[in-house]
Amino acid sequence: MESTSVKTDACASAPRAHPRPEGQDRYTISEVAAFTGLTAHTLRWYERIGLMPHVDRSHTGQRRFTNRDLDWLAFVSKLRLTGMPVADMVRYAELLREGEHTFEERQELLEATRRDVKTRIAELQDTLAVLDHKIDFYASARRAPERPCA
Amino acid sequence: MESTSVKTDACASAPRAHPRPEGQDRYTISEVAAFTGLTAHTLRWYERIGLMPHVDRSHTGQRRFTNRDLDWLAFVSKLRLTGMPVADMVRYAELLREGEHTFEERQELLEATRRDVKTRIAELQDTLAVLDHKIDFYASARRAPERPCA
DNA sequence: TGCTTGCTTCGAGTGCACTCCAAGGTTCTA
């Protein structure tokens, strides 16, 4: 059931290149760190707080990440960029673990996130306009130092 | 010299509505807090770390903010939205205090910020595409629960 | 004049998201 819901979600993702093909996808933590840009510390911490759905282990207990884990981490990294709190992402991870009956709540969560992202883009475009205005001012002030906007 | 450089910068700003006209613009800290949405604590902290160029005082030592201070705070709030570290904003505030010979460095700082903002907008638009893709998946999965993307 | 509300300072406390440490077990190359 757990793997079903994760797989179902993976099927919603755009295809993505993996370092190794399916079947040989057993990465150590440092390989994942190198691939994702996260540190091994952060990866372990993600698992501890429930942000990594479930990570396989070798027979001696070392983590072995799969391509699916890489997809999930890529998605988490995107969400991080939006400023979404880690606690909210943990909530989404819980919904994944709980199976298909949480589809509605997952969709709502993603839609709320989409609204936040759109708001943030608008704010940034606003800021860009202010920056352009000030940069123009400095550019012309330095071309003609006699106080061109007085 | 201090007020000159601040004024010069204000002249680079887009016009903005103020609660009171020039000449009567002496706001208490709680008025500024209400207007900007920052707390009084935060405003005092901004001043302590050098992020407020210089705030007037009443004859008994209480802060009296001006329209120019409001403009500066509005700009700072925009920069905050971009994720710019406070230390960088303090650096910009220092350049303002140092006068017109810092125009070039100010422009460079703003241009670097603009590049960051553009990058961030692109990242967010990328994230938006991923969100749309997943939301579409949940929407159709809930309309036709027989695993529509298999 | 008294009362309430607001302002002052500086240092300490908070919450988030990591980031690191120490002590010990595992895996790989020579």
Add this chain to the structure above:
DNA sequence: TAGAACCTTGGAGTGCACTCGAAGCAAGCA
């Protein structure tokens, strides 16, 4: 079989950006 380089854990530490507290002074109103 040695040694280097990796991995494990729980808990403590870090850096940022606030956020709050306490003691005392200031301002405005009945």
